Amino acid sequence: MKALTRYLPDQARQRIAIGFITAMLLIAVGFGLSFYSYNRHSEDNSLSRRTDVVINDLNELLSSLKDVETGTRGFVLTQDSIYLEPRHAALPLLPKRLKHLNELIVDDPAQKQRLDSLEKLVKANIYRTDQLIGLSPTRGNWTQVKSYLLLGKMRMDDARRLVATMISAERALTQTHDQQASKSFNATIIIILLLSVLTFIVLIVSYNALEGELTHRQRVEDQLRGYEAELKAKIQQLETSNEELERFAFVASHDLQEPLRKIQSFGSILQQRSQQSADTETSEYMSKIMQSAERMSKMIKDLLHFSRLSAGLGNELKTIRLNDLVRRILADKELQIKGLNAKVDVGALPVIKGIPFQIEQLFNNLIANALKFIRPGVAPRIQIKAESIDGNLYPELVSGQPYTRIMISDNGIGFDEKYLTHIFQIFQRLHSKTTYEGTGIGLAICKRVIQTHKGHITAISQPGKGAAFIIILPEYQPLQAYDSPISNEVYSYPAS
Amino acid sequence: MIAPFQTRFIHILLADDDEDDRFLIKEAFQRQFTNCQVSTVDNGEELLDFLNDYDQEEAFNRQLPDLILLDLNMPRLDGRNALKLIKQNPAWRHIPIIIMTTSDASPDIELSYLNGANSFITKPATFQQLTHVASVIGQYWFDVVTTCNHTVEK
Numbered sequence: 029m030k031a032l033t034r035y036l037p038d039q040a041r042q043r044i045a046i047g048f049i050t051a052m053l054l055i056a057v058g059f060g061l062s063f064y065s066y067n068r069h070s071e072d073n074s075l076s077r078r079t080d081v082v083i084n085d086l087n088e089l090l091s092s093l094k095d096v097e098t099g100t101r102g103f104v105l106t107q108d109s110i111y112l113e114p115r116h117a118a119l120p121l122l123p124k125r126l127k128h129l130n131e132l133i134v135d136d137p138a139q140k141q142r143l144d145s146l147e148k149l150v151k152a153n154i155y156r157t158d159q160l161i162g163l164s165p166t167r168g169n170w171t172q173v174k175s176y177l178l179l180g181k182m183r184m185d186d187a188r189r190l191v192a193t194m195i196s197a198e199r200a201l202t203q204t205h206d207q208q209a210s211k212s213f214n215a216t217i218i219i220i221l222l223l224s225v226l227t228f229i230v231l232i233v234s235y236n237a238l239e240g241e242l243t244h245r246q247r248v249e250d251q252l253r254g255y256e257a258e259l260k261a262k263i264q265q266l267e268t269s270n271e272e273l274e275r276f277a278f279v280a281s282h283d284l285q286e287p288l289r290k291i292q293s294f295g296s297i298l299q300q301r302s303q304q305s306a307d308t309e310t311s312e313y314m315s316k317i318m319q320s321a322e323r324m325s326k327m328i329k330d331l332l333h334f335s336r337l338s339a340g341l342g343n344e345l346k347t348i349r350l351n352d353l354v355r356r357i358l359a360d361k362e363l364q365i366k367g368l369n370a371k372v373d374v375g376a377l378p379v380i381k382g383i384p385f386q387i388e389q390l391f392n393n394l395i396a397n398a399l400k401f402i403r404p405g406v407a408p409r410i411q412i413k414a415e416s417i418d419g420n421l422y423p424e425l426v427s428g429q430p431y432t433r434i435m436i437s438d439n440g441i442g443f444d445e446k447y448l449t450h451i452f453q454i455f456q457r458l459h460s461k462t463t464y465e466g467t468g469i470g471l472a473i474c475k476r477v478i479q480t481h482k483g484h485i486t487a488i489s490q491p492g493k494g495a496a497f498i499i500i501l502p503e504y505q506p507l508q509a510y511d512s513p514i515s516n517e518v519y520s521y522p523a524s
Numbered sequence: 525m526i527a528p529f530q531t532r533f534i535h536i537l538l539a540d541d542d543e544d545d546r547f548l549i550k551e552a553f554q555r556q557f558t559n560c561q562v563s564t565v566d567n568g569e570e571l572l573d574f575l576n577d578y579d580q581e582e583a584f585n586r587q588l589p590d591l592i593l594l595d596l597n598m599p600r601l602d603g604r605n606a607l608k609l610i611k612q613n614p615a616w617r618h619i620p621i622i623i624m625t626t627s628d629a630s631p632d633i634e635l636s637y638l639n640g641a642n643s644f645i646t647k648p649a650t651f652q653q654l655t656h657v658a659s660v661i662g663q664y665w666f667d668v669v670t671t672c673n674h675t676v677e678k
Contacts, residue, residue: 296650
C-alpha cells in the first residue's frame with residue numbers, strides 16, 4: 029500500500045508530461061504543415077506567373093513574325109521601303125523573345141520541343157523573307173514571288189498553330205497545377221484541422237489528469253493534516269497524563285508519609301515500653317516493625333525525590349563544568365575515599381549544558397555506587413573519562429549529532445549484564461538489603477536525569493570484574509525540550 | 525526578671541488538626557517538663573478565639589501563652605493565615621511562634637519566616653526524636669532566650 033502511494037504520483041506525473049509533450053509535438057507538426065502549405069502556394073503562384081509570361085511572349089513572338097511577314101509582302105508588292113520599317117523593328121526582337129522563352133520552359137520537354145520547331149520555322153521564314161526582298165515582280169520573276177508568298181502563308185499558319193498549341197498546353201499545365209494545388213491545400217487544411225482537434229483532445233486529457241492529480245494531492249494533504257492534528261491531540265493527552273502521573277506520585281508519596289510517621293511515633297513509644305518491661309519477644313517484633321517503617325519511610329522519601337526530578341522545578345539549562353562538579357563531589361566524599369584507600373582518576377571532562385542539580389545527582393549516584401559495590405580486600409579504583417562520539421554509535425541516539433560519552437569505571441563486584449535493564453528500574457536491586465544498603469533508587473534517578481537531557485545510559489560489566497557505567501549526553505541541548513531558554517550563566521561550585 | 529524555666533510555670537499553646545499529633549506533642553513536652561501546661565486547639569479560628577477569650581478565662585492565671593506551636597495545614601483558618609493575623613496584632617505579636625508541620629517545601633519555609641515565624645520545624649518521625657525536639661525547644665526558649673513577660677494584672 030505504501031509502495032503504491034509512492035508509485036502513483038510518479039506515474040501520474042509521467043502521464044501528464046507525455047500529454048503535454050504530445051500536444052506540443054502536434055502543434056509543431058501543425059505549424060510545419062502550415063509553413064509547407066504556404067511555400068507550396070507561393071510556388072504555385074510563381075508557376076502561374078510563368079505561364080502568363082510564356083503566353084505573352086508567344087503572342088508577341090507571333091505578332092513580330094506577322095510584322096516581318098506583312099512588311100515583306102508590302103515591300104514586294106510596292107517596292108516602297110516604307111513597308112520594311114515594321115520588319116526592321118521586329119527582326120531583332122525575335123531572337124530575344126525566343127531566348128527568353130527558352131529560359132522559361134527549359135524544364136518542360138514537350139514545350140521545349142515545340143519551341144524548337146517554332147524556332148526553326150522562324151529562322152526559315154526570316155531567311156525566306158530575305159530572299160523575297162531581293163526579288164522583284166517587275167523584273168519578271170513573278171511566279172517565284174508568288175510561290176514564296178504562298179510558302180510564307182503556310183509557314184505563318186504553321187507558326188500560328190504551334191503557338192496556339194503551346195498556349196493551350198501551357199494553360200492546361202497551369203490548370204492541372206492549380207487543381208493539384210487546391211487539392212493539396214484542402215488536404216493540408218483538413219490535416220491541420222485534425223491536428224488541432226487532436227491537440228485539443230490531448231490537452232483536455234492532460235488537464236483532466238492534472239486536475240485529478242491535484243485533487244489527489246489535496247486529499248492526501250488533508251489526510252496528513254488530519255493525522256497531524258490527531259498526533260498533536262495525542263501528544264497533548266500524553267503530556268497531560270504524564271503530568272497527572274507525576275503529580276500523583278508526588279501527592280501519593282507525600283500523603284503516605286503522614287500515616288507512616290504516626291506508626292513510627294507510636295511504635296517508638298511502644299518499643300520503649302517493651303524494652304523497659306524486658307519482654308524480649310515483643311521488643312524484637314517491635315524493632316522489626318520499626319525497621320520496616322524506617323525502610324518504607326526511606327522509600328517514600330526516595331519516591332518523592334524521584335518524582336520531583338521531573339516536576340519541572342528549577343529545570344533551567346545552565347553551563348556546567350563537569351571537572352569542577354566531579355571535583356566537588358569527590359571532595360564531599362573525601363573521608364570515605366580515604367577510609368577505603370580508593371584511587372580516583374579523573375580525565376579531562378567537557379563543559380556541558382544541563383540542569384545543574386540533576387547532573388550533580390547523576391554523577392554523585394554513579395560515584396557513590398562505585399564506592400559502594402567494592403570487592404572486599406581490593407582497594408577501589410575509579411576512572412572517569414570522556415570522549416566525543418557520533419550519535420550513530422547507539423541506536424537510542426540521533427544519528428549525525430555530536431555527543432559526549434563519559435565512562436565511570438570501577439574494579440568492584442560488577443554484575444551480570446543480563447540484569448542491565450533491571451538495574452535502572454526504580455526500587456530494583458541485585459543484592460540483599462543487608463549486604464549493601466539502599467532502596468534501589470540511585471540508577472533509576474540516573475536514568476531519569478539522562479532521559480530529561482535526551483541522552484542515553486548503559487553499562488558494561490562482568491561479575492567480579494568491575495563495572496563501567498556509560499553516560500552519553502548531547503553536546504548541544506535541544507531548546508524545545510524545555511520551556512525556558514538556555515541560560516548562559518555558568519553554574520559553578522565552590523572550590524573546596 | 526524572668527524566673528528560670530525549671531522553677532516557673534510555662535504555658536504552651538498547640539494548634540494542630542491532627543488528634544494523634546496533638547497527643548504526641550503534648551506527651552513529649554509533658555514528659556520532658558513537669559512545670560509545663562500544653563493547651564490545644566484544632567484550627568486557626570479556635571487559636572484566635574483562645575487568645576481573644578484569655579481575659580474572660582477565669583481558670584487561668586491571666587497569662588498569654590509563652591509559646592505557640594502552629595501547624596500549617598489546618599481546616600477553616602490555616603496556620604499560614606493564623607500566623608499573619610497573630611503577628612499583625614500588637615497584643616500578641618511578641619509571642620514566639622514555632623511552625624511544626626509535615627511540610628518541608630521551601631516556599632512554606634520561606635513564607636513562614638517572612639510572616640514572622642520564629643522557628644520552622646518539620647515534625648520528626650519517631651517519638652524519641654520528638655521528645656528530643658521538645659527538650660531543645662524548652663531549653664532554648666525558656667532558659668536561653670529572654671522573652672517578654674506579659675502577665676496581665678488581676
